Amino acid sequence: MIPYLTSLDAAHLRVAGIEDPWVFGIRDRVRFGELDALNHVNNVVYARWYETLRVIYMEDCGVYDTAGPDPKFVVKTIGLDYKAEVQRGADYINVARTVEMRNTSFTMHYATFVDGRITTTGHAVVVLLNQDNSKRPLPDAMRTLFTTQDGALQA
Amino acid sequence: MIPYLTSLDAAHLRVAGIEDPWVFGIRDRVRFGELDALNHVNNVVYARWYETLRVIYMEDCGVYDTAGPDPKFVVKTIGLDYKAEVQRGADYINVARTVEMRNTSFTMHYATFVDGRITTTGHAVVVLLNQDNSKRPLPDAMRTLFTTQDGALQA
Amino acid sequence: MIPYLTSLDAAHLRVAGIEDPWVFGIRDRVRFGELDALNHVNNVVYARWYETLRVIYMEDCGVYDTAGPDPKFVVKTIGLDYKAEVQRGADYINVARTVEMRNTSFTMHYATFVDGRITTTGHAVVVLLNQDNSKRPLPDAMRTLFTTQDGALQA
Amino acid sequence: MIPYLTSLDAAHLRVAGIEDPWVFGIRDRVRFGELDALNHVNNVVYARWYETLRVIYMEDCGVYDTAGPDPKFVVKTIGLDYKAEVQRGADYINVARTVEMRNTSFTMHYATFVDGRITTTGHAVVVLLNQDNSKRPLPDAMRTLFTTQDGALQA
Numbered sequence: 001m002i003p004y005l006t007s008l009d010a011a012h013l014r015v016a017g018i019e020d021p022w023v024f025g026i027r028d029r030v031r032f033g034e035l036d037a038l039n040h041v042n043n044v045v046y047a048r049w050y051e052t053l054r055v056i057y058m059e060d061c062g063v064y065d066t067a068g069p070d071p072k073f074v075v076k077t078i079g080l081d082y083k084a085e086v087q088r089g090a091d092y093i094n095v096a097r098t099v100e101m102r103n104t105s106f107t108m109h110y111a112t113f114v115d116g117r118i119t120t121t122g123h124a125v126v127v128l129l130n131q132d133n134s135k136r137p138l139p140d141a142m143r144t145l146f147t148t149q150d151g152a153l154q155a
Numbered sequence: 156m157i158p159y160l161t162s163l164d165a166a167h168l169r170v171a172g173i174e175d176p177w178v179f180g181i182r183d184r185v186r187f188g189e190l191d192a193l194n195h196v197n198n199v200v201y202a203r204w205y206e207t208l209r210v211i212y213m214e215d216c217g218v219y220d221t222a223g224p225d226p227k228f229v230v231k232t233i234g235l236d237y238k239a240e241v242q243r244g245a246d247y248i249n250v251a252r253t254v255e256m257r258n259t260s261f262t263m264h265y266a267t268f269v270d271g272r273i274t275t276t277g278h279a280v281v282v283l284l285n286q287d288n289s290k291r292p293l294p295d296a297m298r299t300l301f302t303t304q305d306g307a308l309q310a
Numbered sequence: 311m312i313p314y315l316t317s318l319d320a321a322h323l324r325v326a327g328i329e330d331p332w333v334f335g336i337r338d339r340v341r342f343g344e345l346d347a348l349n350h351v352n353n354v355v356y357a358r359w360y361e362t363l364r365v366i367y368m369e370d371c372g373v374y375d376t377a378g379p380d381p382k383f384v385v386k387t388i389g390l391d392y393k394a395e396v397q398r399g400a401d402y403i404n405v406a407r408t409v410e411m412r413n414t415s416f417t418m419h420y421a422t423f424v425d426g427r428i429t430t431t432g433h434a435v436v437v438l439l440n441q442d443n444s445k446r447p448l449p450d451a452m453r454t455l456f457t458t459q460d461g462a463l464q465a
Numbered sequence: 466m467i468p469y470l471t472s473l474d475a476a477h478l479r480v481a482g483i484e485d486p487w488v489f490g491i492r493d494r495v496r497f498g499e500l501d502a503l504n505h506v507n508n509v510v511y512a513r514w515y516e517t518l519r520v521i522y523m524e525d526c527g528v529y530d531t532a533g534p535d536p537k538f539v540v541k542t543i544g545l546d547y548k549a550e551v552q553r554g555a556d557y558i559n560v561a562r563t564v565e566m567r568n569t570s571f572t573m574h575y576a577t578f579v580d581g582r583i584t585t586t587g588h589a590v591v592v593l594l595n596q597d598n599s600k601r602p603l604p605d606a607m608r609t610l611f612t613t614q615d616g617a618l619q620a
Contacts, residue, residue, distance in 0.1 A: 005314035
């Protein structure tokens with residue numbers, strides 16, 4: 001049984017039919033308040049889901065821990081592609097991974113799986129800043145984490 | 156013509172068919188994202204509307220200005236009564252007034268008008284605190300403001 | 311271990327330190343998007359939580375099943391009392407029960423527990439309608455369910 | 466004075482310092498509930514703003530009227546680029562235009578202006594469907610509207 005709201009690792013995801021390269025996810029369930037007048041999950045809600053997912057990924061995978069003193073993470077870009085609608089009460093797994101690193105930023109990919117099939121994908125570019133909003137190069141420990149866990153590439 | 160998103164006074168409200176004792180309101184319009192799967196404004200959205208309204212009321216009527224140094228306003232209770240549903244695209248006016256003052260708190264009433272008729276009412280009890288969360292008695296200037304503007308009563 | 315997002319029964323709740331008369335709940339975790347500028351769970355979010363909880367309660371306890379053909383449930387009143395703030399990432403259990411029945415409506419109570427202590431309580435009055443919005447008396451099967459499960463009283 | 470929540474045309478936008486090619490916009494104001502724990506407008510909120518804007522654009526510019534019987538508009542892709550944060554209470558103008566048409570879809574651009582400067586941009590690809598979810602070619606009247614009003618190009 002795959003638990004809800006607990007970080008899922010590769011083993012959990014494989015049981016759920018979600019293949020490599022995904023190794024991090026969260027299982028959740030559509031709530032009434034996430035539906036819109038078309039009676040499906042509203043487009044905007046996916047942006048909220050991936051924000052929630054990103055924060056949990058960064059906490060649970062230790063990204064915050066590798067960021068150095070008083071880091072500030074700012075989202076520079078997000079994108080969402082809608083492939084199929086998701087219905088009331090649906091059980092879904094949202095997955096996240098970091099795919100690319102640049103000097104002071106990294107790119108994450110997201111996807112939503114319902115019954116083992118992708119309904120939506122997304123991406124975000126996240127920039128690492130100091131508290132004065134100057135850019136901070138990604139620390140080596142963070143690069144190692146992204147490479148080791150997710151196979152992220154240096155751009 | 157009654158403006159949107161601009162504090163409305165008694166004269167504006169009377170033109171809109173909203174009677175005494177209401178003397179403060181904001182005109183707005185239902186957005187697509189405020190509808191739920193039943194294709195009407197979701198119940199929870201009214202709590203958001205009255206939060207927005209309360210903040211504008213406190214700013215535009217000078218409540219913050221009378222609160223003394225570094226005040227902290229905390230909502231203790233809210234209540235909402237739904238009398239009629241509100242539809243997509245509807246034009247509405249939300250009104251607010253302070254009706255009662257106690258030692259360190261005050262009670263506000265809210266209502267939503269569509270085409271001159273009330274569809275929803277609400278209330279909130281707001282407590283005034285110091286930054287250390289100890290209670291602060293309502294300053295005299297605030298009492299005078301609530302009494303003069305809204306006819307609020309001392310409980 | 312108390313699971314997330316799965317209906318919790320009395321046994322689960324007792325393990326979590328939540329006493330009688332609560333016999334239904336859902337465990338969840340605060341998300342980043344539920345915080346407001348004061349860095350705690352926003353007041354309005356509790357109204358959303360209790361909506362989510364009410365829908366799951368009605369589905370999982372069989373309320374919809376006892377309602378007769380094409381029922382329509384409409385919320386008439388909600389109320390919320392805030393006792394303590396809830397922080398980012400907090401683990402919480404929301405509980406629900408039906409306390410009172412009238413001819414065509416029933417009253418539910420809600421509460422949020424963090425670390426075994428109540429931070430917020432709420433209530434809602436829900437009316438049962440036919441599709442033409444005429445009132446429908448609560449069916450006997452629904453009364454039995456509310457009485458047996460929650461000890462609800464006839465008003 | 467530029468009105469709130471009323472469709473703004475080119476003349477209004479020019480007065481607000483927003484230049485060609487923008488010819489459609491809506492003025493609005495940041496609400497308390499749109500802020501997040503970082504005390505600025507939350508990233509996800511822009512996706513909501515542009516949804517609201519898109520619906521008003523399609524209604525007020527007559528896009529729905531040119532779509533033929535029982536049209537269904539589905540968002541296929543959205544993207545957002547964040548250039549500067551927006552603060553509590555800020556007054557902003559969101560603008561929209563259609564830039565490109567394909568056989569059964571069109572691409573819109575969005576931007577948020579605060580004090581005459583762009584803080585965020587976005588885009589969406591919208592697909593026109595029949596009620597059975599088969600694709601419907603954009604009617605000539607819709608193409609003419611997008612070309613005439615916005616200078617949209619055929620891809």
